[in-house]
Amino acid sequence: MTALLEPQNLILVGIILMLLIFSGFFSSSETALTAASRVRMHAAEKDGDRRATIVARLMNVRERLLGGILLGNNLVNILASVLTTVLFTNLFGDSALALAAATGVMTALILIFAEVLPKTYAISQPDKLALIVARPISLIVTVLSPIVSMVQWIVNGVLHVFGIDTNASAWTAADEIKGAVDLHLQEGGVAKRARDQIYGVLEIGELAIEDVMIHRSNLSMVALESPPEDLFKEVLASGHSRLPVYSNDSDNVVGVIHVKDLLAALTKAGDAASVDVKKLLRQPWFVPETTSVVKQLRAFQSKREHFALVVDEYGALMGVITLEDILEEIVGDIQDEYDEELAGVKRMKEGGAVVRGDVAIRDLNRAMDWKLPDDEAVTIAGLVIHESQTIPTPGQTFAYHGYRFEILTRERNQIQSLRVRKTFEPDQRKNA
Template identity: 45%
Template sequence: MTSNKGFRSRFVNALVRGMLRATGTTLTLSTLKLASHDDLHEALDEVHREGNFDQQDRDRLSGLFGLEELEVSDVMVHRMAMRAINAADPPEQVVRTVLESPYTRMPVWRGSTENIVGVIHAKDLLRALSEPDVRPETVDIVKVAQKPWFVPDTTSLKDQLNAFLRRKVHMAVVVDEYGEMQGIVTLEDIIEEIVGDIADEHDPSLQGVRQDADGSIIVDGSVSIRDLNRALGWSLPDTEATTIAGLVIHESKLIPEERQAFTFYEKRFIVLKREKNRITRLRIRPAVAPIQ
């Protein structure tokens, strides 16, 4: 019987062959027999160095290799940053929020933002409002919403992508080992790991990030490190923390006070606002090189 490892290697190699053919790259026999992701990454770097395809193609293939190495928690929208609907809000307010939102799907919570009771799709809402006896002030949002789908935060992106395609669902609620809600993940989040950011005329700019007049960046503490890296072309590590506030706490080994500043990863982080034990706003600027 064929091992799972062998099957996964052939699966990845098949995808690699297809994507490299699209770029006009010729593969050697040794490349086709590669068995590990490390070897695939090394071969990919070599082909890139030889100039057979550009950085964008390399990044896409690297993202494909990473689907099995990354987990849902690495790409999810953290609960502190996600937009959601309160089921207790007046129905007409909810209708206005959904229809004015740049997102087609939004989680619905009741009682607590961590108690997700459904996922509302704009098309389902419009379909409900087209019924003769339904008006914006009488529509039952929870009844219109789809049942939420909960997935473990440790699920690999490869498995989650397959699950999305199999179930024909585009959003899942992410929970930890204790069943506590951690955030949401979408099919688009995973696809962007392969092809990069998918621009859309309705996409909002990165929420919670703005450039100040002096060139520094003002960032809400809940902004994810991955989103910040993508938006600004940075390479801050995201293995030990998910949000930028979490990164500062991890690196400083304490809960900073307001106006405290730290330097790491060639950046200067200044705490602008703190609420209880949460860093809610930071200023980030390039670190000043020491005078020699």
Template identity: 50%
Template structure:
């Protein structure tokens, strides 16, 4: 045997060194592959497979048997780590005698930590998709060959966990697919890969499943309505002075809605009457009102609007009382943001100030405020900004009171009866600045 002689007559074999190097490289391969495959984008792999990429198909097959794949990679990593350590001990024992085991432990710890763990995993976590596509074809046969052994390992693991009271798979329901999608888009936005407008639109589409018409409706206190018993001439004037094309009509009392008047229908009736508004019978022109429950989701309401080919509905509570109205535009604004045309009122109720604070009307919805100002105030417990302050305070605050919640300073500027009508909201960074 060719090699260097040692103190006890044994020879140093360079083949052992080569084996150690190979073991470290294989350990790096298994370690990096595990990180890349577990971090790979399922959506991207699914898209690539549909486009005919066979490598992506291999990745998807591995991900569908994730537990077995991880077990195979850990098996491979364990085998080469033990083998490498054994050969290193053998080599250094020849060179350094009985202290060789100590030196082998130190050397292998450094080699495996730097070159078989940190380096490959850093590379994999920064390029998971590309690396997954490269390694999948090598990992697939390894998983197939050791399949029976890995199946036994899986059974042992499941049995032990079951004895400990842990059921495999139950933890995957911690968050819903809806939350996973929103979280993924938020992360992509923070990383600069998705524009804020695209993130908001995508989030708006997902929110249609969880928001209700009560969250976006125009409250009855802000509804513009007309008394159906007014003279037709006056009703025409009311419609022409309104920025809205559809007007709810009531009779006897303001909460007794009997119909909805469309401006186009009124103009046709006016034309048919030769321009004489007094000849118009409003009951013949108006349409029957459509009432929808406030608990209806926006997704269901959007579908209902499309089926009925109408854009307007009155919202009622569980007792049948009208709480407000909702339009197709209100739902679309949840997706694309505020929609304004030349007839819309200019007041938005959000007025940024030079000192970094923002003057806000109490009735401004929290969701609209978050979208306009890029804030993240909670909107689960209250619809409007005034409602949020009342909810957090646990009472109706007085003008001049100041509160600090969720990283913002809320100052009540104006209160009318039991309604908070104006607030000054200042982000924490503006206060500290």
């Protein structure tokens, strides 16, 4: 005890304690600056907080930030360990016991007071602490940047030898947002419908018209040659406000009829037979199926139109695209009194659902909260045909992507309905 009170040993104790404080500072700063919210820092920066600007700048040079903090932390920890060894040697002599005691004490002190305690505090309020340490850490990173740059050059060189690219990142900004939204959905902070709408906004740029259009197999059309009375009945029975009108051949679309125009003409004429349908036709607007959904949305806005006919590269009619179809990709199904809720999807009590073959995979994923891939096919029937490389027959079952598909009905070469449910079965080979 007398030896500990000697001036040189008291100085060593004071320096060691100061180094432990520095170590705790570096540890807490590392946790705070890596866990701080970019969104909240950006908001604080817009409000004029200069500390938030420094934090944002440090977060944008993450390698230099972590390199500077780790370098400073290791320097003070190593120096503290060396001085502790000197202190214990002064107290107990140059022996193995002194070295063991110094190692044990220093390990406990660093673990508790320089690592666990400061990091626990920092993780509890990272944004607040990040703003506090921003200026001193920025200064330290600037001072140590030459050494950090040299260390980073060596590290990158070694990793490059093993074929590791430190600049490559598999995550995009959209992926990060999706991950955050999914996490909040699991924690109950975000509703499923809100999650689907955010996904819709993020993914709409990846879609083409052919991914969201109404296919011609489900398209309601009327023939120009039909008697006016029959044409009126077909238009009103369709439940749609606009319908394509063809002459002789369904590929020969000559115009679009609007219910409003039809009813106005009927009211004026007083008799369906007296209405000249040709004069009511609006000019059809044809767009390529490869047009992006975002581009088509802007075209709808600029032309103040809601309805367009989709054609392939040969000019053949493929379907129609409406403004409502595009908006539904963002806000979900827009239903009125004529729409069926979850049309074509019937949930089963035992799990899974009976699905109509022409139901879009994206719509099914939203309705059932599934993750069926939609890269190679638009409809659920198309997915089964793509994966099996055949036209399945009723009764056949397949297992792909963690889901089981059972074919229920088929008409000609079209799968009319199938039962889909999650499964743990391994995927079948495409040529099975």
